Amino acid sequence: MLFWESSGAMGFHSMLVLVTWVGVMLTAIMAAAAIAYPLALPNCSDSCGDVKIPYPFGTSEGCYRKESRDFFINCSKSYGQPDQPMTGNLPVTNISIEGEMDIMMYNAINCYNQSGTPLSNNTEPWLQVPSFTVSVTKNKFVAVGCDTYAYLNGILNGKGFSIGCLSRCNDTSNIVDGSCSGIGCCQIDIPEGLTDIDFAAYSFKNHSYVWSFNPCSFAFIIQKDEFSFSSAYLTSLQNNETFPMVLDWAIGNETCKVAQNKGNYICGGNSTCSDLKNGSGPGYRCKCKKGYDGNPYLKDGCQDGNPYLKDGCQDIDECNDKSKCPGKQICVNEVGSYHCSCIKGYHKVEEVCVPRGSSLTIYLAVGISIISLLVLLLGCSWIYYGLKKRKIIKLKEKFFHQNGGLLLKQQLSNHQKSMETTKIFTTEELKKATNNYDESRVLGQGGYGTVYRGVLSDNTVVAIKKSKIGDQSQIEQFINEMIVLTQINHRNVVKLFGCCLETEVPLLVYEFITNGTLSNHVHDKSLSSLLSWEKRLKIATEIAGALAYLHSSTSMSIIHRDVKTAEYTIG
Structure with a gap:
């Protein structure tokens, strides 16, 4: 809400009174249709003018919490307004059971005449209510003026505390409406738990250089959502005596754990106790449990000298809300809760009200639905895996043909x-x-690929060679070499058992030799010592014989151009 200048037909204070009156009227209309729970002690007034006064607050002796006079609300006829609730010298506009009090706080004004002489209307507001703290979430401290600085003083954690704010400008050309960043207006956050406050506005040079458009310095605490700065406030705010502000209130200065073991514990039945959070002050608050509503600070028996026969937190009849149990249901209220039952002729099946006798039909329908869903899932899974298997089979067939499988079968x-x-x-x-x-x-591994040890289904141990690359242009030559290699029968040449052509590169299956390669025996110190010159000569002779066999005794000469010790095994 923007402030209204008092030079017009309606000033800020008048506008606030109008808005408050409209809000109160709407609240009264809505409350008339609701259940009225007791707010005050017996024989005590629960309102002052248009403001509800819930216990622990009260307007007369014996009606407020006796441990602290801070909860006394003076229902006076001050300022020509009938029944105006006051806390100290400040008007009260609302008291919330949740722990907040809305008041109208005074504006700190420091004005000068054109020659720089202070005027007599300067004010320095203060508030000393130890049970209340300034709400850090709802308020901010603001200073307005072009030759202004302001201080907010108070008690924080038992010690004196001060914060300040500075606002300067030479003219209005650099002032931006809606901005309160230090040019004509500054604002700061208020620390948590601040009590017993006072604040004042000051001037550096008595507004001598800015008097034509800003003769005063202003400082005030205001609800955050009630203020948006305007350059017009440099002059008009001297007509605004008070501003809306929010105080937090709590009971005592002890935690729930300590207070619950003392005779002055105030929370009534069907309520819970909660400590203040985030260091916003000492004490505790009461709250009605779920399913209950009312004033949690009222309880059975004699309270502050007054007989009281019923707790403030009373059961809510949830069944007044017709949407709680829709359809063919009726609402049954319980203490602190409710439940829904089916109307006559209906009963519940899976939390749904259905006509009696239709359970079998519903169960059958549900059963059929579940079975149908399972069949559908199984069918989809079967189709998916079938398609996947078919794709694998086609890929194998493709590689088999690609690697010359038909030619090999024909040759075999x-x-x-x-x-x-x-x-x-x-x-x-x-x-x-x-x-x-x-x-x-x-x-073993190398540039050619990898050799694996394998055991066939008949327990034959084999060596399977898995090559890295293949040459599609040499397929026919590869098949012819396969035919030749499988016909070799020499005791010093490893036998080729067969191949697999269903992979991208053919796999070769060889006879497995257990004693390792010639390279291992020659270069390993422990093994080479066992190779006498006679054995070495015999190995060389047999290798030469095997090479001679491959070169001249096979149906197709096999010329080995890369003889290495790593390719010869010891049988």
Whole structure:
């Protein structure tokens, strides 16, 4: 809400009174339809003018909490207004059971005449109510003026405390409406738990250089959502005597744990106690439990000398809300709660009211729905895995044809008698043989690829060579070499058992030799010592014989151009 200048038909204070009156009227209309819970002690007034006065506050002796006079509300006829509630010398506009009090706080004004002489209307507001603290979440401290500084003093954690604010400007050209950043207006946050406050506005040079457009310094505490700065306030705020402000209130200066063991504990039945949070001050507050409403500070028995027969927190009849139990249900109120029951002729099935006798139909429908859903899920899964399996089969067929599988089958059939032991393996057979090519099965690695140790289904131990790359242009030559290699039968040449053509690069399956390579025996110190010159000469002779066999004794000469000790095994 923006401030209204008093030079017009309606000033800020008048506008506030009008808005407050409209709000009160609307609240009264709504409250008339609601259940009225007791707010005050018996035989005590629960209002002053248009303001409700809930206990622990009261307007007369014996009606407010006796441990602190801070809860006394003076219901006077001050300022020509009938029944105006006051705390000290400040008007009260609202008291909340949740722990807040809305008041009208005075404006600190410091004015000068054109020659720089202070005027007599200067004010320095103060508030000394130890049970109340300035709400840090609802208020801010503001200073307005172009030759202004202001201080806010108070008690914080038992010690004196002060904060200040500075506002300067030479003219109105740099002032931005809505901005309170130090040019014509400054504002600061208020520390938590501040009590017993006073504040004042001051001038650096008695407004001598800015008097034509700003003769006064102003300082005030105001609700955050009630103020938006305007350059017009540099002159008009001297007509605003008070501003809306919020105080926090609590009971005593003890925690719930301590207070509950004392005779002056105030929380009534069906309520809970909560300590103040974030250091906003000492004491505790009371709150009605869920399912209850009313004033939690009232309780059974004799309270502050007054007999009281019923707790302030009373059961809420949730069934007054017709939306609580929709459909074919009726609402049944319980103490602190409620439940929904079906109307006559209906009963609950899965939290839904259905006609009696229709349970079997509903269960059957639910059962059929569940079965249908399961069938649908199983069907979708079966189709998905079927399509996936079909894709894998097609990919295997593609690689088999790509790697010359048909040509190899034809050659094998042409050499059936001489190649009875030669086999075309499937990918599943070799995966099983190598435990899905587990790293622990690796016998050796190199630029050509990796060799794995495998165990076939008949417990034959084999060496499976998995090459890195393949040459599609050499497929026919590869198949012809396969046919030749499978026909080799020499005791010093490792036998080729077969191959697998269902992968991108063909896999070769060889006879497994257990004693390692010649390179291991020659270069390993512990093994080389066992190789006498006679054994070394014999190995060389047998290698030469094997090479001679490959070069001249096979149906197709195999010329080995890269003889290495790492490729020769010791049988």
